[in-house]
Amino acid sequence: MVHVSIKNQYITYEEFKEFSQNFLRKSKILNYQWEWIEEPKNKKGFLKLIQYSEISKDKLNRHELLEDDDEIYNIIINKNEYNEIQLKDEGVLTEDSNDIKIFWEWHIVYSSVFQVPTLFFNAWDEEHNPIDILNNRDIFPIKPLNTPIITQKDHPILGIPYYYIHPCTTGQNMNKLYNIEMKDQLTCSMQEVDTIGKKENSLKDLSNDDIYNNYIASWLSTTGFLKVDIKYFLL
């Protein structure tokens, strides 16, 4: 059951969990690999997605390799035998390695203070060294139109630092998104909507429950950091 009142888009944790299950069900159909991660200790869960991108090394500010000042590493890496360890083989494709592979870990976590979902994230390189986002604000796979406030904060469930988007305006956004006529708002919030010819019909058919089934997808579209497939709203 959905308990959200029409005038107020703040949700409870139970509602968040319920909406998340809906979101996961659709994600599976659409091949988006969102997962539900639950911490056994406090029984609280969140949504997680790993995304991948590449960026040229010179576009990354101050990406100091950890290896450089690790004593042990410097001992073990300086071995001549490594240069000869691999035989020559023309069957190996040599790839341009001027790019750094970046793994984005996105978490949708319920904020009990703001009573809305919040977006937490971290970015890592292949060896799981963290990327300093505050000095690299231009490397997001998708750049949001309005750059929100990004700070670091202890993850409420994992207890370790993550970047997060401050949720102070989320409640208002969600109110706007829902209170005024549904289809207009959705159109505004999602750029892709124009490309789908049949949107008019589909959106008109949405019952109230369906609307809230898409709470997470709608909310995610307001953050601007992840592209939200229009099919979430059509399924």
Place this chain on the structure above:
Amino acid sequence: MDNKTVLQFQSLSSLVDPTFWYSLTKEKIDNIKLSDVPLDIYGYYSYNSLQSSKSNDNIKVPSFLQLNSNSLTNEIIPSFSFPMKGLLKNTNTIEDFQKLDKKGLFEKVSKKIWDSILNGEAIKCPSLLNQFLLISFSDLKKYKYYYWFAFPALLLENPIYLTNTQLLSDYLNKNELQSLHENYQKLLEIPDNIKKGIPGYFLLKKDDNNHVKVGTLSEWEMFKSDDKNKTIVGFADPCVLPNNPGWLIRNLIVLLKKKWNVSKVTILCYREIAGEYADLSQCKLMDIEISGEELSDNLPKSVGWEKNIKGQFGPRLANLGPTMDPNKLIESAVDLNLKLMRWRIMPSLDLEKISSTKCLLLGAGTLGSYVARSLMAWGIRHITFVDNGTISYSNPVRQPLYEFQDCLNGGKPKAETAAESLKRIFPGIHSKGYKFTIPMPGHSEDKNVIKTNVELLEKLIEEHDAIFLLMDSRESRWLPTVIGASKGKIVINAALGFDSYLVMRHGAKDIDDNSLPTNHGSKLGCYFCNDIVAPVDSLKDRTLDQQCTVTRPGLSAIASANAVELLISIINSPDGINSKADASSSPFEKTPTPLGLIPHQIRGFLTHFNNLLVVGQKFAQCTACSKIILEEYQKNGVEFVQKIVSTPDYLEQLTGLDNLHKEGELLNCDWVDDDDDDIDSI
């Protein structure tokens, strides 16, 4: 494509989720302990590599072998993935890692693959073709993992040639594609097939009824017997490149050559985009030539060591300290808190400069305790204490770094105990304590002891950026004032009365520039500039900051907090120690720096819950910071101090204060008795 080219394979890359290292660490502590017997582990690769590309058109995920928390048990295989069996050799020491017979281990895995081809096991269980090697050293104390993967690929004498590339959708029509997908799903659904990697390497052939047959490698002969359409060898391909197959087909090609002496074959790079409707548009067909004679049973050569992030052959390093090490976690939490202040309120806050400031606290009593705690809260990582005392029963309730236990058996030394206490509160702190007596004018002492202590104090002041004078006697402030002024350090002084206090910064080195305003940092006085007497043994009970002075209990925390905030304001000011001294102003007025005013002296009156900001200039005849004293000290060093200790009157002679006294114009003054106006005019 008519020209044949050498077929090149995209290397497989490793991607280790931290959960793998977490579970390995746990397993090591609970079960494996010091044994370094190689372990079987499982990695996973996906044939659904393009899934993320949908969320961003430009992004394609390359070939990864992933390890995660299931890699030690292989109980849960991620969806759209097949397992790869690996041999993990984890060493207990870095020396063992160094000494590992890496080539030998690599060959061991290559031989396992080759044997599985020779004895036909790989046909029944094709995941045997994918066996890999992982060597590692886990530094469990630091949560650092040094590791190196190898994905052995057996080599043929001659290169393999690519003669033609074609989209699968150009070879199969819509119905055939659908049929292929349905039959492939059936292969996936048979129990245990995924564990054996059977759908990872398979056969297919179209017939003429819009139908595509899918079979296992064991059905090779049967597929070949029907030669109406070609037999295609498919493999689940994590690679997404248009003209290159992924690494994982290499050993299958060797198998084809060895078992069935195949010289020409079409391979299918099976690259499904899963979802609502399976999308096979990215699947590629490649016609290849495997030239050369039949293979003998001798183990072929092999390649497959992974390059590290720098593009060289060598180990990689995963540092999970920031997310696993409690010591690292508290450090980042401390920094985070301060960064929040910068992000939310004050972008100009130079946290790096603040946290790298090294602080020397002379005195580890009430003031020292509170100052240290406030410095830690500002993220300062380097705090040194000097105190000659031991902890007494009256201390713990007033001095928050000590506890009842510290008073027992005559009491622990204050300085060392304070340093230990800081480390207990925050392990990231660098803190040390020194127990010795600072040489004082009029406190006679053995000459050699004076020499040792002067030199130690000089060394400590030299090594620090900010010196706090937090002692309980006036004379003990004299020497550090002289040395601090001589070395141009920031000196912050705090002294307590019963219900009033003084917190001040000492002026910077005189620049001799008359164009500078009178409140310029270099024009400001020190603690002694305001007294017109030399510091001598204070038995006469003249000052408020002597031993056994009683103070209102809240006063020390207030004064200490002000002392620390004054230091922070100085550090964060671009002019630093030369910052102009601000006078009191209304709290509603704009301040010259984001942190606010940078006063010279703060005089607090607890009776009125009030602070006054006072500016006092350098006194030319000051017994601590005047030119003549500094020159004398710089010239004669320890000898000068020894002389002052035994004959403190010498200070007054040097500075000419004695003449002033003779003139009788000035009487004993003490800061707390002075009117503010008088101070300014001195």
